[in-house]
Amino acid sequence: MPYFDAASSVPLHPVARQALAASLDEGWADPSRLHREGRRARLLLDAARETAAEAVGCRPDELVFTPSGTGALHRGIAGALAGRRRVGRRLAVSAVEHSAVLHAASAHREEGGSVTEVPVDRRGRVSAAAYEEALTEETALACLQSANHETGTVQPVAEIAGLCAEAGVPLLVDAAQSLAWDRPGGGWSLLAGSAHKWGGPPGVGLLAVRKGVRFAAPPPADEREQGRSPGFENIPAIVAAAASLRAVRADADAVAARLRPLIERVRAEVPRAVPDVEVVGDPVHRLPHVVTFSCLYVDGEALLHALDRAGFSVSSGSSCTSSTLTPSHVLLAMGVLSEGNIRLSLPPTPEESVEADVERFLQVLPEAVREVREQLNAPAVPRERAAGYDAAVQDAAVQDAAVQDEGTNHHAARYEEQRTVPAEGARELTVDALGTLCPMPVIELARNFDDVPVGGVITVLADDEAARVDIPAWCEMRGQEYLGAQGTRYRVRRLS
Amino acid sequence: MPYFDAASSVPLHPVARQALAASLDEGWADPSRLHREGRRARLLLDAARETAAEAVGCRPDELVFTPSGTGALHRGIAGALAGRRRVGRRLAVSAVEHSAVLHAASAHREEGGSVTEVPVDRRGRVSAAAYEEALTEETALACLQSANHETGTVQPVAEIAGLCAEAGVPLLVDAAQSLAWDRPGGGWSLLAGSAHKWGGPPGVGLLAVRKGVRFAAPPPADEREQGRSPGFENIPAIVAAAASLRAVRADADAVAARLRPLIERVRAEVPRAVPDVEVVGDPVHRLPHVVTFSCLYVDGEALLHALDRAGFSVSSGSSCTSSTLTPSHVLLAMGVLSEGNIRLSLPPTPEESVEADVERFLQVLPEAVREVREQLNAPAVPRERAAGYDAAVQDAAVQDAAVQDEGTNHHAARYEEQRTVPAEGARELTVDALGTLCPMPVIELARNFDDVPVGGVITVLADDEAARVDIPAWCEMRGQEYLGAQGTRYRVRRLS
DSSP, rough: BBOOTTTOOOOOHHHHHHHHHHHHSOOOOOOTTSSSSHHHHHHHHHHHHHHHHHTSSSGGEEEEESSSSHHHHHHHHHHHHHHHHOOOOEEEEEESSHHHHHHHHHHHHHHTTTEEOOOTTTTTOOOOHHHHHHTTTTTTEEEESBOOTTTOBBBOHHHHHHHHHHTTTOEEEETTTTTTTTOOOOOEEEEEEEEEGTTOOOOOEEEOOTTTTTOOOOOSSSSSSGTTSOOOOOOHHHHHHHHHHHHHHHHHHHHHHHHHHHHHHHHHHHHHHSSEEEESSSSSSSSSTTTEEEEETTTHHHHHHHHTTTOBBBBBOOOOGTHHHHHOOOHHHHHHTOOOEEEEOOOSOOOTTHHHHHHHHHHHHHHHHHHHHHHOOOOOOGGGTTOOOOHHHHHHHHHHHHHHTTTTOOOGGGGGGGGGGOOOSSSEEEEEOTTOOTTTHHHHHHHHHHGGGGEEEEEEEETOOOOOOOOHHHHHHHOOOEEEETEEEEEEEEOO | OOBBBBTTTTOHHHHHHHHHHHHHHHHHHHHTTTSSHHHHHHHHHHHHHHHHHHOOOSSSGEEEEESSSSHHHHHHHHHHHHHHHTTTTTEEEESSSSHHHHHHHHHHHHHHHHEEEEEEOOTOOHHHHHHHHHHTTEEEEEESBOOTTTOOOBHHHHHHHHHHHHHOEEEEEEEETTTOOOOOOSSSSSSEEEEGGOOOOTEOOOOOEEEEEEOOOOOSSSGGGGGSSSSSOOOOHHHHEEEEEHHHHHHHHHHHHHHHHHHHHHHHHHHHHSSEEEEOOOOSSTTTTEEEEEETTTHHHHHHHHHHHOOOOOBOOOOGTTTTTOOOHHHHHOOOOOOOOOEEEOOOOOOOHHHHHHHHHHHOOOOHHHHHHTTTOOOOOGGGTTTTTOOOHHHHHHHHHHHHHTTGGGGTGGGOBBBOOOOOSSEEEEETTTTTOOHHHHHHHHHGGGGGGGEEEEEOOOOOHHHHHHHHHHHHTTTTTEEEEEETTTEEOOOO
């Protein structure tokens, strides 16, 4: 059963399991106590710190362990901002940072600070020019991920670190996605990571703060971990985390060399096998194990379930798969299609069968997408784009399938009433998709599109936030003109 | 090798170890994902929550897991204060709460809130009358431990909960020390605990918030654990924590019945076997497994090491054993002797040999104390009090041992210059113990005491904070009159 969701979490590395079992016997005591059990725990903790610091590329006394990567980011950001409060209260973050960073930024804003979000290009990368603008005299801290968790896009950290150094602004690097692969490049001031991403146990994050970086740990005070991370140290898990980081890193180049071509193949093959797919993320600057694509007219949750039934565990940034029903902020910031979004991320300790599993995924995917589209009564794919895709089946299904699903599928629920029938030859048409969820607004747009003549304008009323990226993305994919949005009104001119 | 420091941390319970090993395979994935690994993790998490809620006595949806007991307290206090900010900004805590509570209180004060510290009696208990005074119209939250971590004194939680209910103030109970023993009584609004105190793994705390209690989780936001505890859930450890809580609780009454008489015996025997000892904590309202005592003229760190060499792992609240060189705030608040402080806390899953180990401890202790006193050139113990204690040896050592240790023992370092020789028959004497650490100020007081006549006054200059409790405690133990302190000047009248 292939697990392709490594960017969320990976199973425990065998080395971590061994280290955990061994240190449960030795590392349960309070390392601040003077008795032998305490001293033994302290020794284990010190050794783990050495190992982790070596992997991160810092001094042991610059590194503390936290209960999670999120904890490391929250405390790292709060501590660095507080340490430079006299300089200013501006925080710079890229628009595609992990939600833990963006939530810390929101908290900072609520407390009266200001936040500059640096935009990314369509491939999810920040540019040096854009980041430089965010570095003002009042900027207390800049944050940048080493690589994006949803798209695998690798950020130009060294370049941005150079700009930050010139501007005298400390740079916090969220290295959660890349620590398994390599030691982060120099130039950072603070760095955060999360053990369960590299095969360590959950419950361990790390925060490194370079000597000389001003840092004032957020209250309440606590004497553990240099006062930077409160609570009793989770030593067995810390020992396991450090051991597995070293083990994973030792194999990283070989594993990357094995996974990179698999990801290349997915990037190339998915658009050939499935019509109307957008592969997102940077094709060159990317992690070796992650690929993400979005499928037009596809409900991400339905596709996830179809793939799950076929034995594949993947994740999705589609709005319908999130508890908030908003699409991934990463896809939004990139301006790429968010519907039918699927991320494959291969574990850094891949199964022997990973090549075969990826091939099987490529075989299963087209049918899974086709089924979901059929359920949603999605418009036929233009024949010229439908390589290897049975458009005839699709056409036949269009006539009567939609209403049939009404009871069970919230996406199609309002189908019958959502169309304003145009007068003969009218050059304007309004389609009401209010209350429907992604991908229905785009499906409605496509379904009614032929009813306006070339040069005419179709307006889609939609309140699902995904429409904000998905309607422009559809225009881009179909070569039609996106005229923009006003509130919930999205306007498109038919060009062909 | 007897480990008698259970109140700090206990080894992993066998049930926890089994549960941990099993759930490492099943519980490593992200429980918010829709794939099978995610769903499996979610099932484990839900089941663990049910188990823990049953043990705590709340609904599963009232309980979240945190990365530590400290984390539970910090977030519980911050969330409850924020939730009732409109009511007022006053926080009531007992003076003997865990440092995590007192640090949260300090943070609240720094942010403009106010804190009322409810005093305790000499046994470490709050009184209903004293607590009631702290419950004003502006009180947003009251905190009270179920039992004290240093003395084992059990607090009148039900009574205080009743007062809080009358006053409409939510009560947060820090149940860290008692959760292994029993389900907390009703009446609480919030409750915190820590798994490594009951044989669960480190890295797991719990926070329960009763439905209807106003709670606003402190920022940054995070979607995990109802938004109340940020960061990826540590499911294997959570599963192990819940399983071991249930297992420990099932045996709790039997274990308590076994340990309680052992603690009784220590409480009775230590003062018989060792002269000048004060057993602290409530003799009746107490945990079954904790006993604490302080030894006059003893350096706590030296005694810890002596006991460690004899194979006993215990802890101490003496100032010389803390990184801050201040004595335990608990002993300070109780006003009891803090020097030579030792806490024995027996594990809730005791070794078969625990009875024999306790007996051996009682055999070893007197000699260990005698050795430490000898090294410090402590004054002879009055003969009438020295049952079973070789006072002659002590007397012989007084003459010349002190200066001899100067190089290695900071406590005695300033011995030679610290006495102002009185004029013949003078009724006032000043002893300069500035710069010396506990127990030296008290030793100097005792050593020079006979040089003032009955009715005369001796002044001790001391800047070690421990003097604040240890000099009055000495007067109490010796039947002399403590006249009070002004800054670093402590005055004592000789009565006999």
